[in-house]
């Protein structure tokens with residue numbers, strides 16, 4: 001008999017700054033939830049955030065979700081990219097405007113450093129637009145990673161550019 005696939009907990013950061021930003025975020029969550037091997041188990045509030053990096057673009061809506069899944073990290077990344085494609089994401093300018101951006105922030109305790117998949121996400125500790133929703137969703141289920149991430153938030157870029165846009169809980 002094959003062993004049952006392990007179910008892992010992963011965290012995904014979502015961002016949108018073109019068109020109906022809230023709809024792109026909620027559609028992305030819905031499409032992921034529809035996948036047979038992904039369960040969305042937590043959702044942060046929506047935050048409006050000033051653009052970081054390329055500042056010549058409109059404000060983002062950012063949020064974070066928790067999922068449990070039996071997909072491998074590579075399979076989950078493929079699903080995130082497929083969801084971006086379904087929502088019409090065009091890859092052009094690095095750090096430029098996008099209908100939807102889905103980043104895998106953490107996947108269980110997996111550490112990996114490949115160009116196509118680095119875990120935890122290599123820039124998440126520097127970005128308030130990632131850390132604020134991620135800490136919120138971690139604290140929903142009392143996950144211990146929230147405390148160390150709070151220390152990173154002290155030093156993170158762009159904290160003053162993050163405002164609560166729609167409260168979830």
Ligand SMILES: Nc1ncnc2c1ncn2[C@@H]1O[C@H](COP(=O)(O)OP(=O)(O)OP(=O)(O)O)[C@@H](O)[C@H]1O
Nearest residue numbers: 094095101102103104105115116117118119121123
């Ligand atoms: N943890 C990760 N989550 C998502 N993509 C990743 C991750 N690690 C590496 N990648 C790779 O990064 C590539 C570029 O992703 P993307 O175009 O979304 O970058 P970006 O959103 O412009 O910038 P950033 O990565 O700084 O958020 C993807 O093709 C993917 O293979």
Ligand SMILES: Nc1nc2c(c(=O)[nH]1)N=C(CO)CN2
Nearest residue numbers: 015049050051052060095129
């Ligand atoms: N506020 C904000 N700034 C960004 C964002 C984002 O999601 N929110 N994403 C980027 C590329 O990943 C670059 N800059």
